[in-house]
Structure formats: C-alpha cells, structure tokens
Amino acid sequence: xxxEALSAFQGGDVSEALRENALxxxxxxxxxxxxxxxxxxxxxxxxFYSFRPARAAGVFTTNLVKAAPVRLCQKRLKGKGPxxxxxxxxxxANACTGARGMKDAEDSLKLLGKGLDLDADQLLVASTGVxxxxxxxxxxxxxxxxxxxDVAANLVSVDNAVRSVMTTDxxxxxxxxxxxxxxxxxxxxxxxxxxxxxxxNMATMLSVVLTDAGLPQKELHDSLRWAVDRSFNRVTVDGDxxxxxxxxxxxxxxxxxxxxPPKKLLDLFRSALHAVCLSLSVQIAADGEGATRTAWIFxxxxxxxxxxxxxxxxxxxxxxxxxxxxxxxxxxxxxxxALGRAGVPFDPDKTELRFGDVVVYDRGMKTDxxxxxxxxxxxxxxxxxxxxxxxxxAWSFAVTCDFSKxxxxxxxxxxx
Amino acid sequence: xxxEALSAFQGGDVSEALRENALxxxxxxxxxxxxxxxxxxxxxxxxFYSFRPARAAGVFTTNLVKAAPVRLCQKRLKGKGPxxxxxxxxxxANACTGARGMKDAEDSLKLLGKGLDLDADQLLVASTGVxxxxxxxxxxxxxxxxxxxDVAANLVSVDNAVRSVMTTDxxxxxxxxxxxxxxxxxxxxxxxxxxxxxxxNMATMLSVVLTDAGLPQKELHDSLRWAVDRSFNRVTVDGDxxxxxxxxxxxxxxxxxxxxPPKKLLDLFRSALHAVCLSLSVQIAADGEGATRTAWIFxxxxxxxxxxxxxxxxxxxxxxxxxxxxxxxxxxxxxxxALGRAGVPFDPDKTELRFGDVVVYDRGMKTDxxxxxxxxxxxxxxxxxxxxxxxxxAWSFAVTCDFSKxxxxxxxxxxx
Numbered sequence: 001x002x003x004e005a006l007s008a009f010q011g012g013d014v015s016e017a018l019r020e021n022a023l024x025x026x027x028x029x030x031x032x033x034x035x036x037x038x039x040x041x042x043x044x045x046x047x048f049y050s051f052r053p054a055r056a057a058g059v060f061t062t063n064l065v066k067a068a069p070v071r072l073c074q075k076r077l078k079g080k081g082p083x084x085x086x087x088x089x090x091x092x093a094n095a096c097t098g099a100r101g102m103k104d105a106e107d108s109l110k111l112l113g114k115g116l117d118l119d120a121d122q123l124l125v126a127s128t129g130v131x132x133x134x135x136x137x138x139x140x141x142x143x144x145x146x147x148x149x150d151v152a153a154n155l156v157s158v159d160n161a162v163r164s165v166m167t168t169d170x171x172x173x174x175x176x177x178x179x180x181x182x183x184x185x186x187x188x189x190x191x192x193x194x195x196x197x198x199x200x201n202m203a204t205m206l207s208v209v210l211t212d213a214g215l216p217q218k219e220l221h222d223s224l225r226w227a228v229d230r231s232f233n234r235v236t237v238d239g240d241x242x243x244x245x246x247x248x249x250x251x252x253x254x255x256x257x258x259x260x261p262p263k264k265l266l267d268l269f270r271s272a273l274h275a276v277c278l279s280l281s282v283q284i285a286a287d288g289e290g291a292t293r294t295a296w297i298f299x300x301x302x303x304x305x306x307x308x309x310x311x312x313x314x315x316x317x318x319x320x321x322x323x324x325x326x327x328x329x330x331x332x333x334x335x336x337x338a339l340g341r342a343g344v345p346f347d348p349d350k351t352e353l354r355f356g357d358v359v360v361y362d363r364g365m366k367t368d369x370x371x372x373x374x375x376x377x378x379x380x381x382x383x384x385x386x387x388x389x390x391x392x393x394a395w396s397f398a399v400t401c402d403f404s405k406x407x408x409x410x411x412x413x414x415x416x
Numbered sequence: 417x418x419x420e421a422l423s424a425f426q427g428g429d430v431s432e433a434l435r436e437n438a439l440x441x442x443x444x445x446x447x448x449x450x451x452x453x454x455x456x457x458x459x460x461x462x463x464f465y466s467f468r469p470a471r472a473a474g475v476f477t478t479n480l481v482k483a484a485p486v487r488l489c490q491k492r493l494k495g496k497g498p499x500x501x502x503x504x505x506x507x508x509a510n511a512c513t514g515a516r517g518m519k520d521a522e523d524s525l526k527l528l529g530k531g532l533d534l535d536a537d538q539l540l541v542a543s544t545g546v547x548x549x550x551x552x553x554x555x556x557x558x559x560x561x562x563x564x565x566d567v568a569a570n571l572v573s574v575d576n577a578v579r580s581v582m583t584t585d586x587x588x589x590x591x592x593x594x595x596x597x598x599x600x601x602x603x604x605x606x607x608x609x610x611x612x613x614x615x616x617n618m619a620t621m622l623s624v625v626l627t628d629a630g631l632p633q634k635e636l637h638d639s640l641r642w643a644v645d646r647s648f649n650r651v652t653v654d655g656d657x658x659x660x661x662x663x664x665x666x667x668x669x670x671x672x673x674x675x676x677p678p679k680k681l682l683d684l685f686r687s688a689l690h691a692v693c694l695s696l697s698v699q700i701a702a703d704g705e706g707a708t709r710t711a712w713i714f715x716x717x718x719x720x721x722x723x724x725x726x727x728x729x730x731x732x733x734x735x736x737x738x739x740x741x742x743x744x745x746x747x748x749x750x751x752x753x754a755l756g757r758a759g760v761p762f763d764p765d766k767t768e769l770r771f772g773d774v775v776v777y778d779r780g781m782k783t784d785x786x787x788x789x790x791x792x793x794x795x796x797x798x799x800x801x802x803x804x805x806x807x808x809x810a811w812s813f814a815v816t817c818d819f820s821k822x823x824x825x826x827x828x829x830x831x832x
Contacts, residue, residue, distance in 0.1 A: 065755070
C-alpha cells in the first residue's frame with residue numbers, strides 16, 4: 001500500500017472475520033474459562049489448533065525481559081516442526097517467574113500433548129496478564145484438559161477463542177483476507193489482543209495468524225517479518241513494549257502445499273498477510289486503553305524510511321500530542337516539537353505540516369488557517385497528520401490513539 | 417552528592433529562597449502584567465537585572481525546532497558580553513513565528529535597552545507559552561516600558577518576577593545556596609518554571625540562576641553544563657522536550673571578582689550551583705502537571721553512567737510506570753519491562769529491584785514481600801525505586817512524577 005492507500009485504509013469487516021466460516025481450512029479454535037483470570041466469568045484459556053501438521057513462524061518481544069513462554073517458543077521455533085497449535089492464557093503473564101515459570105509453560109504443553117495424543121514439541125504457548133505472578137497450577141491443568149476435551153467433542157468456537165485471549169480489550173479483534181491462485185482460494189485469518197503496553201519492536205501483544213496455504217518455513221518467516229515491520233511495528237499505544245509480545249503464523253497447506261512457491265503466489269500471500277496484520281494493528285490502536293480516536297502520522301520527503309519511521313513514532317508516542325488529540329485540540333506546535341526532538345536531522349524551515357488536508361505550518365511559520373474547521377477535523381474517529389520534510393523520497397507512518405483520563409484510570413490500579 | 421545523599425535529598429526551603437534578601441548582591445528582579453497571557457490578571461513579563469556588568473552562560477533546548485528567543489540568545493552568548501539582564505515573558509512561546517518572531521524578540525530588547533540606557537546586545541530574552549502564535553506587539557511594548565520604569569523606581573520584587581514566568585505551574589519555584597571563601601560569603605540563587613514538556617536534553621523549561629561570585633565565562637559555562645547534566649537533565653515530566661527550554665546563569669562579581677579562580681573556590685561554587693539546580697529540578701518534577709508524588713529511579717551496578725542514565729530515564733518516562741505510581745500500585749513488573757526495552761544490555765537474571773528498602777525482585781524472580789507494606793511505601797510524596805544490575809560500578813538516577821487524570825485534563829485543551 002502506498003501513502004494514499006494507507007491514508008484511506010479503514011480496516012476490514014471485523015464481524016465477518018469473527019464468523020465460524022471465516023477460518024482457513026483445517027483449523028479449529030477453542031476457548032473456555034478455567035479460573036486463571038481473577039475477573040469473574042472471564043474466559044481465559046484458548047487453543048488455536050491445526051487438524052494437520054503445519055509450519056510456523058513467530059515474532060517476539062525485543063524486551064530483554066522475556067516471559068517464560070516467549071523463551072520456550074523462540075527455542076522451539078528454531079526447530080523445523082511440524083507444529084499443531086498454540087495454547088494461550090490470559091490473566092497471568094508468567095513473566096519474571098524463573099525456573100518455576102518455565103516448568104509451568106513446559107508442563108502445560110506436555111499435558112495438552114497428552115490430551116491431543118501429540119508430541120508436546122509440536123505445540124506453542126503464550127501468556128498475557130500481570131507480570132511477576134505464578135500461573136495457578138490447578139486452574140491451568142483444568143483448562144488444558146478441558147481444551148483437549150473440546151477438541152475431541154469438536155466444540156469449535158472462534159468467539160470463545162478470541163475472547164479468551166483478551167485482557168483490557170473492550171472488543172474482539174479479527175481480520176481476514178483471501179486471494180486466488182491457480183484456481184484455488186486461499187485464506188489468511190488473524191486475531192489479536194491489544195489494549196496497553198503497545199509499542200513497536202514488536203508491538204503486538206498477542207496475535208495468531210492462520211493460513212491454509214502451505215509455504216516453506218523460510219518464506220513464512222520472511223513474509224511475516226516484512227508484514228510486521230509495516231503494521232504491528234508502526235502502532236503505539238503508550239510506548240511500552242511488553243515482556244510477552246508474541247505473534248504466531250501457522251500455515252497448514254490444507255488447500256495446497258507449495259514446496260517451491262512461485263513469486264506471484266508469494267506476492268499475493270504477502271499482500272493478504274499485510275492486510276490482515278495492518279487491520280489487526282489498527283484495531284489495536286483504536287481499542288487502546290481509554291482511546292476515543294486514532295491518529296495516523298505520515299512523514300514523507302525523508303531521506304530514509306528509518307528516519308521517517310522514527311519521526312512518525314516520536315509524534316505518535318508524545319503524551320502532549322496524545323492528550324491534545326483527546327481534546328481535539330489542533331495544537332500542531334506539539335507535533336513540530338515532537339519531530340524536533342526525535343533525534344533525526346531535518347530542516348524545520350523547509351517542512352510542511354498538515355492536519356487532514358489543511359496546511360497549518362509551512363517553511364518555519366504558521367499559516368492562516370480556519371481554527372474552527374481544524375477543530376472539526378480533529379473530532380473524527382480517524383485523524384490524519386502529514387509532515388513533508390522536502391528532503392528526499394522516503395516515507396513512513398505510525399498509528400496511535402489519544403491519551404485519556406480513562407487510560408490513567410485503567411492503569412493506576414491494575415495489580416491491586 | 418552520592419547515591420545515599422541523593423536518595424535522602426529533600427530540596428531546600430522554597431519560601432526562604434523567595435524572600436527579598438535571599439538574592440545575591442547586585443541583582444534586582446521585576447515582574448508585572450502587560451496582557452500577553454490570556455489568563456486574566458496573570459503577571460506575564462519579568463526582568464532579571466544586574467546592577468553591574470555580569471558574565472553569562474546558557475544552556476538551551478536540543479530540539480531542532482528552536483524558538484526565536486533561543487536562537488537569538490545562542491548567538492548573543494557566543495560573544496563575550498558583558499550582560500546586564502534577561503527579559504522573560506509567559507503566555508506566548510514565540511516559536512514557529514519565522515522572521516517576524518525574530519524581529520519581535522530583537523525589538524523588545526532594543527526597547528528595553530533604550531529604557532535602561534544600555535546597549536541592547538547586553539540583554540538576553542526568553543519566552544514560554546503556546547507555540548505558533550505571534551507576540552502581541554502592543555502588550556509587549558507596554559510591558560517592556562513598564563519594566564524599565566520599575567527599574568528606575570526601584571520597584572524590586574522577587575515574587576512578581578518569579579510569578580511572571582510561571583505558566584501551568586501551581587507554585588513558584590526557587591532555591592538558594594551559599595558558600596564561604598576567603599572571608600567572603602557568596603550566594604547562588606535560582607528560580608524556574610516547569611510543569612509540562614519537561615524531559616532531559618535539556619529539561620529545563622525556563623530557569624535563571626544568579627550569583628555574586630565573579631567567574632570567567634569558560635568556568636561559568638563548564639560548571640553550568642556539569643550541574644545541568646546532574647540535575648535538570650535527570651528530570652522528566654512527560655518525555656517531551658520543548659522548543660523554548662532555556663537556562664541562564666549570570667555572575668556579576670558584586671562580592672568579589674576572580675579572573676583566575678582557585679580550584680577550591682570552583683569546587684565550592686559547583687556544589688552550590690548543583691544544589692540549586694537539583695532543588696529546582698525536583699520542584700519541577702513535584703509540580704509536574706497533575707502530579708501528586710515524585711519517584712526517584714536509581715540504577716546502580718551499571719557498566720557506564722550513560723547506560724545507567726538511559727535505564728533510569730526509560731523507567732521515568734514510561735506511562736505505565738507513571739500511571740501505576742499515580743495509583744500507588746506496586747507494579748514492579750512495569751519497572752522491569754521498561755528497563756528491558758531501554759536498549760541497554762543487562763542481565764535480568766542478575767538484577768535486583770527494590771521499592772524503598774523492600775526487595776521485590778531478585779535474579780529473575782519475584783520475592784516473597786508484603787504487598788500491603790509495599791503499597792504503603794508508594795503512597796508517600798517521594799517514592800524511591802532502586803535497580804542494581806550487578807555488572808559494574810557506575811550509577812545514575814532520574815526523577816519523575818506520576819501521570820494523573822489531571823495531566824490529561826490540563827493538556828487536552830491547552831490552546832482552545
């Protein structure tokens with residue numbers, strides 16, 4: 001997608017992606033409550049299962065402090081697989097839990113493998129929730145056994161699975177894209193949980209993406225990396241990168257296997273994967289803790305894409321910009337001040353700044369714009385800010401949400 | 417000051433520093449309302465004046481986008497001086513105002529020079545307030561003329577001057593230190609305005625520091641740089657560096673001139689200057705927009721001071737840590753997660769983390785601490801967090817305040 005396509009991007013139809021028949025062929029989703037989460041009645045454990053052996057790729061948090069399940073999956077994904085599923089719990093991050101945390105993660109997969117009659121090495125795991133608490137062993141075991149029973153009874157439910165991985169999310173997040181190749185229709189489907197501690201490198205929180213195209217491990221990994229850099233890694237809620245960020249891609253080849261995928265197929269797959277990742281990213285920003293609107297910051301005319309990315313991200317992370325966005329306050333001075341402190345050289349006296357299509361600043365000075373019209377633009381659900389540095393051809397973007405009193409309320413007493 | 421002295425540091429007596437007789441010899445302060453600020457009755461223009469020629473040093477914002485007065489003073493301070501005073505207005509930042517903004521800054525000093533019968537080149541200027549608006553010329557001129565009349569009538573007032581530079585500050589900020597050398601008593605006095613857009617490099621907002629010791633320009637500049645790196649540059653309110661940050665140091669030698677200052681004197685002067693800068697920095701953090709408490713983050717056992725500084729600053733800037741601080745929520749997982757994403761290598765499995773004197777995390781795992789006692793520690797006005805990386809001898813610190821609903825309310829509609 002180019003700048004114009006991205007500016008106009010509205011995400012896909014979430015409710016359609018949440019329908020049972022939206023899934024790629026050969027996958028079953030299961031979710032239930034086992035009691036790990038302290039929120040009464042909240043579903044808190046899910047299984048994303050492939051009925052046939054699949055290949056997998058993963059992208060994980062760059063935080064030095066990595067939760068036990070992250071370390072376990074990074075190790076496991078160095079092997080060739082095959083893989084059969086991802087077990088995810090909410091309510092406890094299983095981070096900063098030492099050797100016991102690692103054993104809890106390994107044991108839960110052993111138990112699941114036993115229930116599914118599979119080698120436990122073919123399973124992956126992720127956790128989300130409070131840091132520094134042990135998983136409640138009894139609840140965890142009951143949940144894992146229950147999921148294996150659900151698989152046996154064929155109690156598939158996209159809704160249960162997607163809701164089980166949510167924490168402070170206010171709504172489920174899912175996306176789907178399809179493409180045709182050689183007379184077959186392929187599906188890429190994904191879901192995510194977001195809400196807080198969302199920031200590039202890698203911004204994702206937890207996400208699972210499934211496809212019925214069969215691709216080699218290397219192509220899966222390269223495509224995922226490429227798509228994540230242009231979607232999840234461009235989204236920020238609060239600048240905090242969590243200890244548990246994990247994104248899994250499972251490809252089971254249920255429609256067709258390609259041991260040497262043609263370039264045309266790979267391009268179609270990448271586009272579909274990117275559309276799904278981008279839609280999920282935007283859903284995350286829009287449902288950022290306490291968020292009422294999103295802002296898309298485009299920086300163009302830069303010398304490099306990395307420079308443009310850093311500038312856009314600095315604006316997207318600025319609390320002063322994000323609070324102004326909350327108040328629909330057209331305070332473009334804060335955008336410029338954030339660009340100026342990003343640590344990337346550019347010339348403010350050559351730069352142009354727009355809110356929507358209104359030029360508010362040009363070549364060192366404010367312009368003569370209509371304040372009321374500008375305020376109107378800022379009350380929309382999607383606000384577009386564009387900076388043109390007039391120094392090169394590269395561009396990038398960042399998506400963020402506003403900083404509201406509700407964000408503070410949600411985060412002031414999360415563990416207590 | 418070492419780690420222990422800093423942990424125990426409570427700042428000085430602000431009300432004493434605000435008394436008329438607290439000033440160093442040979443300085444007069446003036447402040448009044450001229451109508452630049454839209455807040456009714458708010459004093460908005462001040463003059464910090466030396467009755468005799470002084471030397472000056474300055475530290476300014478590192479933001480690429482620099483307000484007109486910053487650019488003017490950076491040029492002027494390349495000359496040798498002497499300097500006689502600093503004119504400061506609140507209510508308008510005179511930033512992003514192009515050639516007209518520069519002319520406004522220059523003209524106001526010309527007019528002030530005329531009123532004081534001085535060469536305008538001997539005067540410095542700073543502005544604070546909204547970005548992207550022109551200074552109202554009529555109000556500005558009335559204010560400058562009024563200040564010259566105040567000087568003639570000897571209408572000195574520390575309180576008027578200090579209050580004139582405030583914006584969203586809820587209270588005036590001032591500090592004073594004294595030292596004896598060779599039978600003389602020397603005074604270092606300073607005031608500051610803070611509140612928002614406060615972040616290292618250089619974090620200050622506006623501050624004026626005055627001394628009656630007479631020191632050469634180079635020693636003044638070096639001492640100021642040294643003190644600022646260990647005070648203002650260790651404070652963050654919201655991670656945003658403004659376009660107008662300016663700190664001026666004027667030394668008029670009214671007590672004694674030293675053309676070749678002995679090392680002992682320089683050491684005494686640096687300590688006094690550091691105490692004043694540190695006190696002002698802490699007053700700024702404590703009065704951060706919407707703040708209810710401060711946190712001091714100490715990182716020790718690091719390989720370099722720069723690494724320790726970056727780690728401490730990353731925690732101090734994390735919205736998730738700052739909201740937890742607001743709720744007195746002992747969520748140390750967020751401290752660890754922030755350290756982990758700082759981009760500085762360390763080993764979480766060797767690290768120890770304390771809130772106050774309570775060890776909450778050690779070598780990869782949570783400890784068995786009393787949650788209630790911990791919550792109690794966090795309800796204090798000053799919260800101390802210590803990380804020991806156990807990898808070296810270097811240490812640093814950062815001071816921050818909590819993120820409250822009031823911060824959002826203050827910043828959601830600043831320009832409207």
